Amino acid sequence: xxxxxxxxxxxxxxxxxxxxxxxxxxxxxxxxxxxxxxxxxxxxxxxxxxxxxxxxxxxxxxxxxxxxxxxxxxxxxxxxxxxxxxxxxxxxxxxxxxxxxxxxxxxxxxxxxxx
Amino acid sequence: xxxxxxxxxxxxxxxxxxxxxxxxxxxxxxxxxxxxxxxxxxxxxxxxxxxxxxxxxxxxxxxxxxxxxxxxxxxxxxxxxxxxxxxxxxxxxxxxxxxxxxxxxxxxxxxxxx
Numbered sequence: 698x699x700x701x702x703x704x705x706x707x708x709x710x711x712x713x714x715x716x717x718x719x720x721x722x723x724x725x726x727x728x729x730x731x732x733x734x735x736x737x738x739x740x741x742x743x744x745x746x747x748x749x750x751x752x753x754x755x756x757x758x759x760x761x762x763x764x765x766x767x768x769x770x771x772x773x774x775x776x777x778x779x780x781x782x783x784x785x786x787x788x789x790x791x792x793x794x795x796x797x798x799x800x801x802x803x804x805x806x807x808x809x810x811x812x
Numbered sequence: 813x814x815x816x817x818x819x820x821x822x823x824x825x826x827x828x829x830x831x832x833x834x835x836x837x838x839x840x841x842x843x844x845x846x847x848x849x850x851x852x853x854x855x856x857x858x859x860x861x862x863x864x865x866x867x868x869x870x871x872x873x874x875x876x877x878x879x880x881x882x883x884x885x886x887x888x889x890x891x892x893x894x895x896x897x898x899x900x901x902x903x904x905x906x907x908x909x910x911x912x913x914x915x916x917x918x919x920x921x922x923x924x925x926x
Contacts, residue, residue, distance in 0.1 A: 803855030
């Protein structure tokens, strides 16, 4: 079946613009995670949903970052008033209910470049 | 929160040699340690994992060991092949707000020379 998909794959924004990044998880996966991966670094946790409920948003770096999953499937990560330090790859992952040992399946990521 | 250190940052080997990547973690409550392989332009993909009640796990050419007392775990790849070239990440799960969140190491770029 289809894996996790993300769109767009690449996004260039001017500083101050708002952007929206989309994630389509694997069908039936209850849990959805967003990560930020800076160049040469490992993914860093941003936020986590179980169905439509956002259970943990402790990793969001500022109030300019907002995520939603209104119907418990597709999720959107929105960044307002983008800054150069927001440039990174944004990864989405989904899994069955986020128990201690459930494998996360990652999408290919969206590479955001803020000029 | 959890802190995961990973070494080395770059590892270059000849085809057929073994490769070892080491990680340490800080939170003694962590109980699950996955390893991911990330190829250029793709998301990380799970290659092997180990739970805290197991000391070693093998899957063909890949093995992972865990020392809970020392809080370190390692990935071993034997008989390396050029297609093993990628960035490898270790991770340690920690409990946060009712969920389990992985903290990743900074990654090891493995280069296998034919």
